[in-house]
Amino acid sequence: MKLLTLVIFMIPLLFLVIFISKKYREISIRKSYTLIDAKVQELKLQEHKEHQHTEVVLEQNSQTLSLYRRIDGSFMVKVILAIGFSVLSIIVSKLMSWDLGKSDYVVIIILSMVITIILPSMLRAMYVRKKVKKLTAELPWMIDLLAVSIQCGMTPEQAFKFLASKMAGINPDFVPFLQRLVRRTEMSGLSHALYHFSREIPSTETRLFCAMLEQSLQYGSSLYEQLMDLSREIREIQLLNTEENIGNLSAKMSVPLILFFMFPVVIIVAAPGIMRIFADG
Structure with missing residues (x-):
């Protein structure tokens, strides 16, 4: 009966957690409607939709x-x-x-x-989510390889095609995404391919990479310098995120310290005096 009581208590709690998470996602999506740029808004909404495009590619x-x-x-x-x-x-x-x-x-x-x-x-x-996080963390390495390929005299289309054929030995997770980018480039152009690439790996770093590359192609700036600067900026962003997580760790650790350290110490210190009070009474 104890097990039945536990299950009866846990099932409503589980459904309550699912309901709260859905409401939180709905609030996040409503907030994204306030974005001014329609293209950025669409990409932000797509990030809330269970990474559908990413899942199709990874599968x-x-x-x-x-x-x-x-x-x-x-x-x-x-x-x-x-x-x-x-x-x-x-x-x-x-x-x-x-x-x-x-x-x-x-x-x-x-x-x-x-x-x-x-x-x-x-x-x-x-x-x-784990794969997207891993791909985002290793995006600067791919940008460095792309920059070196362009510096060697390749066009961006040729550089992406070269990376799609050679990345299997370096980072195989990028291969299906690069292959789809190359096929879309051959069919409808690099700008359209970059748009879908940013949707298939939905992260801020990927959107920065695609926007910078498209802008460089449009205005004719130096791709190598722009890519190297972007790679350095993404690494700085990742370092700042790591430092922020480390800073938040102390606040998160305070809860288990209070529950499992402070309360037992208080009980151990106060218990003898309380027991003597009851014994004297």
């Missing part, structure tokens, strides 16, 4: 993400997995000689259904 070379997506998109697969987890849990309980009642089996079935419904979408989102 081509990731069996793990493809598996998560197939499970999340098939109701029958979720039902089969829920039944499988329930049967496995019951078999384990029998083998371990656990004394479970009917209510406990109901709890196991409910937990299996909740896990199979929520877990695949959470794993998809976590996987895509």
